[in-house]
Amino acid sequence: GYLELQAAIKCAELGRYAVLKCWPEKSKRRRTRVLYDVAPEAYAALAAKADVTAEYVDVERGTVRVREERSRNVTRIANVLPENFVFTKNWPAPYLDGIPCCGERHITTRGQMVDEWGFDLATVETLTKYGGSNTTELARNPQGSSVQQPASGEASSDLIEWFELYCVMGYGGELTRVCMVPNGAILEQEEVDERPYAVGVILLN
Numbered sequence: 001g002y003l004e005l006q007a008a009i010k011c012a013e014l015g016r017y018a019v020l021k022c023w024p025e026k027s028k029r030r031r032t033r034v035l036y037d038v039a040p041e042a043y044a045a046l047a048a049k050a051d052v053t054a055e056y057v058d059v060e061r062g063t064v065r066v067r068e069e070r071s072r073n074v075t076r077i078a079n080v081l082p083e084n085f086v087f088t089k090n091w092p093a094p095y096l097d098g099i100p101c102c103g104e105r106h107i108t109t110r111g112q113m114v115d116e117w118g119f120d121l122a123t124v125e126t127l128t129k130y131g132g133s134n135t136t137e138l139a140r141n142p143q144g145s146s147v148q149q150p151a152s153g154e155a156s157s158d159l160i161e162w163f164e165l166y167c168v169m170g171y172g173g174e175l176t177r178v179c180m181v182p183n184g185a186i187l188e189q190e191e192v193d194e195r196p197y198a199v200g201v202i203l204l205n
Contacts, residue, residue, distance in 0.1 A: 007079040019080040021104070023196040024073055031068045038062040080104050080197065086163065096195055103165035104197075111156035119179070119187045127181055129158040162187065166195045 034057065038046075043064055046054040051070050057063040087102040096102055107130055113119045162181045169176045175194070179187040 017082060017199055017201050019082060019085045019104075020198045020200070021076075021078045021080050021196050022198065023076055025076050026071055027074050029068075029070050029072060033066045033068070035064045035066060036062065038064045085197075086165070094199070094201075096197055096199060098168075099195075101165055101167040102195060102197060103163055103167075105161065105163055107159055107161050109156060110158050110160060113160060113162070113187070114156075117179070117187075123185050123187060124160070125155065127160050127162075127184060130161040166192065166197075 039062065043054060043056070043062075046052055046064065046066060051068060053067040053069075054064050057065050084105040085102070086105060087096070088100045091099050093099070108117070110124050110127070113124050114121050160181070162179060165178045165180065167176055167178055168174070174191050176189060177192045178189050181187065
């Protein structure tokens with residue numbers, strides 16, 4: 001988190017503002033241990049736990065191998081480069097509360113879109129790979145350098161440009177997260193409670 005905050009401060013110093021993205025995420029922690037002299041009653045108690053898999057390595061000596069898998073909620077923080085942050089044109093307020101639309105631009109591989117973001121494989125396979133053919137697009141590259149398609153020849157390695165947007169939709173004003181490709185397919189759409197972004201500036205005395 002500290003590195004992302006430092007990157008955001010640097011963006012605010014070089015530009016006019018900084019954008020941070022903060023969101024909750026579930027992660028799994030896996031651990032394997034070997035226990036010795038485990039009594040039969042203790043083994044039964046271990047085997048009864050939902051997040052534990054226990055198996056005897058040596059029954060006579062009571063040696064048990066225990067595999068644990070536990071889920072936990074973590075808070076992720078990421079710096080969003082201002083050139084990749086999009087929002088409603090001429091929005092007058094210095095904050096994002098109530099803004100009709102805001103979000104960020106991503107450039108990821110097809111494999112990342114399926115494995116990490118959970119998008120539909122059949123839809124991702126039909127998307128046109130990112131060209132990065134003009135100066136404006138190259139300047140907005142999240143890595144800060146020219147984007148080049150990998151030479152592996154694997155379709156899963158093709159780079160795709162897409163947007164993650166948080167828009168107020170419908171007459172009821174429902175906040176909706178929309179993941180989409182410019183002039184292309186909608187990858188995901190769901191109602192959410194809040195926008196995960198915060199905007200800040202640095203005031204120097």
